[in-house]
Amino acid sequence: MSSISSGVDLTTKYQRLAVEYVKVRNQVAVLKSALVEEQSKRADLGKEMAQRETKLFKLEGERDSLLFRNEQLLKRVEGLQESMDAQQATFGMAKGKKKHREANLRLVAESSRIHRQTLGGPSSDPLSVLEGELERKINENSELHSKLFDVERRFDETVTAFTRRIDELEKENDALKIAVSIPFDAKQRKEFDELENDAPGQTLQQTEANSEEKSVPSAVVPKTDSADDLLGCSYAFANESADLCSRKPSTIAKDETAAEKYSTERIATLGESLRHAKGRATYYKQECEELLRKAICDQQRVEALEQNICELTSKCHSLNDALETTQINYEAQFRDLHEHLAENEAKMTGRSDRTFALNGTERSIENGGEKTTNCKKSEKVRSHWFSSSKQSKE
Secondary structure: OOOHHHHHHHHHHHHHHHHHHHHHHHHHHHHHHHHHHHHHHHHHHHHHHHHHHHHHHHHHHHHHHHHHHHHHHHHHHHHHHHHHHHHHHHHHHHHHHHHHHHHHHHHHHHHHHHHHHOOOOOOOOHHHHHHHHHHHHHHHHHHHHHHHHHHHHHHHHHHHHHHHHHOOOOOOHHHHHHHHHHHHHHHHHHHHHHHOOOHHHHHHHHHHHHHHHOOEEEEEOOOOOOOHHHHHHHHHHHHHHHHHHHHHHHHHHHHHHHHHHHHHHHHHHHHHHHHHHHHHHHHHHHHHHHHHHHHHHHHHHHHHHHHHHHHHHHHHHHHHHHHHHHHHHHHHHHHHHHHHHHHHHHHHHHHHHHHHHHHHHHHHHHHHOOOHHHHHHHHHHHHHHHHHHHHOOO
16 A cells, blocks of 8 residues: 555655646746847837937037027027117117107197097087098107107218228228238249349349440449448459450450340339239229218218207107197186186086075975975085086096
C-alpha cells in the first residue's frame, strides 16, 4: 500500500510540475511578446522625444528671435512716441485751452437752448439767432484750428524732408570730391615720380637745346637758397657748357628734337588733365549752384508757410477775442432775461392771488353753503398754478 501511495504521489507531483511548466512556458511567451512591445514602444518614445527636442529647439530659437524683434519694435515705438510727444508738446497746451473754451461755449449754447425749449419760446427769437451765430462761429473756429494743425504738421514734414535731402546731397558732394581728388593726386604723384626719374637726361638735353638759342630757362635750374648751392650750380653749368662744346651739332639736333617731342607730349597730357579737372570743377560748381537755388527756393517756401501760419494764428486770436466778447454779451443777456422772467413770474403770482381772493369773496356771498367746496377748489387751482409756475421757472 505504501508503494502504491508513493507512486500516486509521484504521479500527482509530476502532473503538477507539468501543469506549472506549461503555465511558466505560456507566461514566458507572453512576457516575450510584452517585452517586444515594450521595446517597440520605447523606440517610438525615443523617436518622439528626439522630434520633440528638435521642435523645442526650433521653438526656443523662434522665441529668442521674437524677443529680439519685440525689443527692437519696443525701442522703435518708444522713439516714435518720444518724437510724437515732442511734436505735440508745442501744440498741446494751446489746443487744450482752446478745446476747453469751445466746450464751455457749447455748454452755454446747449443750456440756453434747453432753457428756451422749456419756456416754449418761438424759434424766431433773437436769442435763437444769437445762438445760431455762436454755433457757426464755434464750428468755424474748430475748422480753423484743424487747418492750422494740418499746416503746421505739413510744414514740419517739409522742413525735415528738405533738411534730410540737403544733408544727403552734401554727403554725396563730399564723397565725389574725395573720389575725384584721390585718383588725381595719385596721377600727379606718379607723373612727378616719372619726372624725377627722367630729370637728369631731360634737363641735360633741354640745356643743350636751349643753350644755342638763348640762355638756360628757369624751369631747368633748380631753386637755391644758399651760397653753396649757387656755387654748385655754377660748377654744374660750367661742366655742361664744356660738354656742349665737345659735342657735335648732329647730336645736339637730335637732343633738341627729343626734348621738343617730350615737352609737347608732356604739355598735351597736362593740358588734357587740366581740361578734365576744369570740366569736373565746372560740373561741381553747377551742382553746388543748383543746390543753392534749391535751398533758396526751399527757404522761400518756408518763409511763405511761416507767413501763412502767422496769418492763421492772427485770425485764430481775433476769432477767440470775438468769441470771448460774444460769450460775455450772451451771459449778460441771459442774466437780464432771467431777471425779467423772475419779475414777470412775481407779477403773475400777485395777480393770480388777487383774482382768487375776489372770486372767493363773490362766491361766498352768492352761495354761503358752497363756501367750503369753493375754497378747496381755489386752493387746488392755486397749488396747480404755483406748481406750473415753478416748473416754468426751472
